[in-house]
Amino acid sequence: MxxxxxxxxxxxxxxxxxxxxxxxxxxxxxxxxxxxxxxxxxxxxxxxxxxxxxxxxxxxxxxRKKPKQRCELHQCFCFRCQEPKAAAGGMVDYMPRTALSGQISAICEDCGTIMHKAFSAAKLALLERRAEVSFPHGQPRLSDRGKPRGNDHFNKELQA
Ligand SMILES: [Zn+2]
Incomplete structure (x- = not known):
């Protein structure tokens, strides 16, 4: 149909x-x-x-007829405001899911709602120019990547 x-x-x-x-x-x-x-x-x-x-x-x-607005890199879609919003205080959390991608979370600067979006690890460096990115689970900052690590789980994930 x-x-x-x-x-x-x-x-x-x-x-x-x-x-x-x-x-x-x-x-x-x-x-x-x-x-x-x-x-x-x-x-x-x-x-x-x-x-x-x-x-x-x-x-x-x-x-619902409003045209879909695209989020900029440092914005997430706020479901309460119904539009893309920047993070309060420019602070964004990045939570990796795989070595290549994860999710960012931020608080809407207007209404305080927590917002999420999927995010590619490759774009983190760009995001860091526009927001303060933190890695709540102690994941290495970008500059630490590529160094040998003694973490079995991490290595297994890379081989998979
Ligand atoms: Zn909002």
Missing amino acids: ARRRPNRRAIKLHYSYTSEEAARTLGVCKGTIRRMLKDGLPHLTDQRPYLILGADLRDFLTS
């Missing part, structure tokens, strides 16, 4: 829809509606099947 944009204009504001009806009205598959419910689309849960108010459905789609 071709991906189509939900047709918001087909929604009748004073109707309530089951998820099946909502899917048909919008011209999307039922999984899309399920995902929207999970993402916070308001619905009436005191009976089954759940009912979705037309007005809620329209509002939800409208609020």
Whole structure:
């Protein structure tokens, strides 16, 4: 099935829809509606099947229409602010998952929510120019990489 944009204009504001009806009205598959419910689309849960108010459905789609904003290197997407945000105090934690990549965590400078994103170890040097990166689990700083280490686990990971 071709991906189509939900047709918001087909929604009748004073109707309530089951998820099946909502899917048909919008011209999307039922999984899309399920995902929207999970993402916070308001619905009436005191009976089954759940009912979705037309007005809620329209509002939800409208609020999601914002173009996706890309995070810059030193930013993470803040789910509360719904946009890319820089780290409070310019402080970022890097938690390695493999030798090549890991996750950075930071606190949103505006609302204090903890933000995460996957990050490539190769870009850490660039990130360090824009933020203060710390390695909470005692992982070596970049300058220490490449030196022989007596750590079996680390060596095994490199060979794998
Ligand atoms: Zn925020």
